[in-house]
Amino acid sequence: MKKHASLDGLVEALRRLPGVGPKSAQRMAFHLLQHDRDGLSMLGHACTEALTKIQHCELCNTFTELSVCETCLDAERDTSLLCIVETPADLLMIEQTMTFKGLYFVLMGRLSPLDGVGPKDIHLTKLVQRASNGVVREVVLATNFTNEGEATAHYLGETLKARGLTVTRLARGVPVGGELEYVDAGTLARAMLDRRAT
Amino acid sequence: MKKHASLDGLVEALRRLPGVGPKSAQRMAFHLLQHDRDGLSMLGHACTEALTKIQHCELCNTFTELSVCETCLDAERDTSLLCIVETPADLLMIEQTMTFKGLYFVLMGRLSPLDGVGPKDIHLTKLVQRASNGVVREVVLATNFTNEGEATAHYLGETLKARGLTVTRLARGVPVGGELEYVDAGTLARAMLDRRAT
Ligand SMILES: [Zn+2]
Ligand SMILES: [Zn+2]
Numbered sequence: 423m424k425k426h427a428s429l430d431g432l433v434e435a436l437r438r439l440p441g442v443g444p445k446s447a448q449r450m451a452f453h454l455l456q457h458d459r460d461g462l463s464m465l466g467h468a469c470t471e472a473l474t475k476i477q478h479c480e481l482c483n484t485f486t487e488l489s490v491c492e493t494c495l496d497a498e499r500d501t502s503l504l505c506i507v508e509t510p511a512d513l514l515m516i517e518q519t520m521t522f523k524g525l526y527f528v529l530m531g532r533l534s535p536l537d538g539v540g541p542k543d544i545h546l547t548k549l550v551q552r553a554s555n556g557v558v559r560e561v562v563l564a565t566n567f568t569n570e571g572e573a574t575a576h577y578l579g580e581t582l583k584a585r586g587l588t589v590t591r592l593a594r595g596v597p598v599g600g601e602l603e604y605v606d607a608g609t610l611a612r613a614m615l616d617r618r619a620t
Numbered sequence: 621m622k623k624h625a626s627l628d629g630l631v632e633a634l635r636r637l638p639g640v641g642p643k644s645a646q647r648m649a650f651h652l653l654q655h656d657r658d659g660l661s662m663l664g665h666a667c668t669e670a671l672t673k674i675q676h677c678e679l680c681n682t683f684t685e686l687s688v689c690e691t692c693l694d695a696e697r698d699t700s701l702l703c704i705v706e707t708p709a710d711l712l713m714i715e716q717t718m719t720f721k722g723l724y725f726v727l728m729g730r731l732s733p734l735d736g737v738g739p740k741d742i743h744l745t746k747l748v749q750r751a752s753n754g755v756v757r758e759v760v761l762a763t764n765f766t767n768e769g770e771a772t773a774h775y776l777g778e779t780l781k782a783r784g785l786t787v788t789r790l791a792r793g794v795p796v797g798g799e800l801e802y803v804d805a806g807t808l809a810r811a812m813l814d815r816r817a818t
Contacts, residue, residue: 466663
């Protein structure tokens with residue numbers, strides 16, 4: 423019976439969200455239809471807008487509506503400092519600490535050989551180009567302090583040091599095994615200020 | 621800074637979903653943008669489709685794309701039996717038990733005087749009209765076994781008995797305080813078969 427095509431379609435689409443199972447998706451769909459049609463409309467438009475407008479910054483690889491994002495275009499930034507993070511969420515967390523005035527590169531992932539995620543998937547060529555522009559002096563490795571994040575930091579550190587760059591790592595104020603996105607801003611600020619040569 | 625209008629819009633829209641806070645919304649938005657653009661597109665279309673196509677059945681009040689839903693139009697159904705549920709999710713749960721061959725009325729809520737939810741909000745007039753069509757003989761009250769669901773059942777039971785209808789309630793196989801949507805189908809089947817006069 424294909425009797426609720428639109429409803430089934432909405433439930434199916436909501437199930438694509440991370441952490442949302444069939445029961446939650448149904449509950450969300452009914453909630454929107456019954457109590458929040460404005461929200462349903464907003465969500466529809468927001469998805470379509472995001473899909474067409476949001477792309478990756480040519481320089482730092484983060485999500486942006488421009489070809490080069492506003493952070494990269496910001497003339498107040500210290501262009502000799504480049505901070506490498508795994509995700510845009512991590513970038514936002516570091517911005518919140520207000521301890522870093524340089525620029526960023528967003529890997530959009532981390533090395534994970536077991537999952538088939540290699541250097542190409544974290545945009546290594548683009549990163550090396552970016553870091554080798556003759557202006558960047560120090561690269562701050564701000565990948566997560568998980569096993570994969572540490573391995574990624576090690577790999578990138580070796581690669582970039584081989585090109586004559588100073589490479590630092592966030593201080594170990596971040597709890598071992600922790601993910602940046604869930605650390606409080608104070609701890610992260612401490613870790614940024616205490617970053618050390620690697 | 622309004623520098624990420626589309627991204628902020630997407631995060632804001634996702635926050636309208638029940639149980640989704642700011643962190644989850646951001647995580648969902650980044651996940652879709654980075655790993656599941658098809659899902660983002662599906663969600664956009666599904667919301668828009670649902671908004672324009674899904675309405676309430678003229679007879680039973682559930683969500684449908686038709687003016688009268690397929691259940692209400694189904695000639696195999698026993699039109700002398702009318703089961704009253706709080707939500708479309710509850711209706712689907714009862715359908716899954718395959719113990720009920722009558723028709724439904726969906727209240728789209730429950731009486732809750734403290735929250736300002738009165739008889740009008742659960743479509744009492746529409747329900748009384750529906751139950752008083754001269755064909756319905758028995759009304760099965762299948763509201764939740766919560767305090768509000770029980771109070772709603774009591775109120776509706778009195779109202780409908782006063783109009784000469786036989787009124788039954790799902791048997792107390794459903795755990796007290798439980799919500800239909802989260803009960804296993806076996807328990808719910810037992811409760812349907814054991815429904816009793818009230
Ligand atoms: Zn950028
Ligand atoms: Zn109907």
